[in-house]
Amino acid sequence: MNVYYPLEILASFFAVVVVLTLHEFSHAFVAYRCGDPTPKWQRRLTLNPLRHFDLVGLLCFTLVGFGWAKPVSIEPNNFKNYRVGLALTASAGIVMNYLCAWLFCPLYLVVFHYGNVMPAFLQVFLETLTFSLFAYSLSFCVFNLLPFYPLDGFRIIDALDKRRGKVYRFLRQYGYYILLGLIVESFICGMFVRFGIGQMANFDVLGWIMKFATDIFGWPIRALWGLIPW
8 A cells, every 4th residue: 555645645636726726817817917807806816726716627637637727707898909818818827837837847857856865755745746736737738728618728719710600609509518528438437447447548538639639748848858967
């Protein structure tokens, strides 16, 4: 039995809290800077994680590794430039998570290579925390690029698509249910894998999408920091 398992769970939870909070704060901050005071009125212009959690999204993140926070409410008509403000606000969380992944990766490498000077329990906690911060930032960035409501990928489409055609209306009406279906299917496949039926991993649609995308997005980060002789 892994005696450090509770520490790893605690570190992973802290990482989720940090990643989700930074993501939603960035939406609120950019919207406010673009001229919309709504996030400030609704007390979302804060780093207090309790203001940003969505119960279903947090549960999905905890169980499957994919999830979301409470979307920041905005009033686009308040923006100084409607289209620009909408696009910048929609993409702010994705950009924030990707930049954080660049910053958290070297922190993990420092702990991984030099953490043996610390007590074992502290090394395990910090290794898990810093790796989770990097991995969750990257995966949350990629996950939010999916074009399903209420994710940021759909909101970017919403900002850029002026026609509001059939594809847009379909994603707006059914995107949430498609997203939940993919998450449930991924969770079921993961449960089968944990019980020894490894072949079910081949049917994890969301898992395949996320692995493919995170490998592409994560390659420059790993390649750059890998040049340093740690």
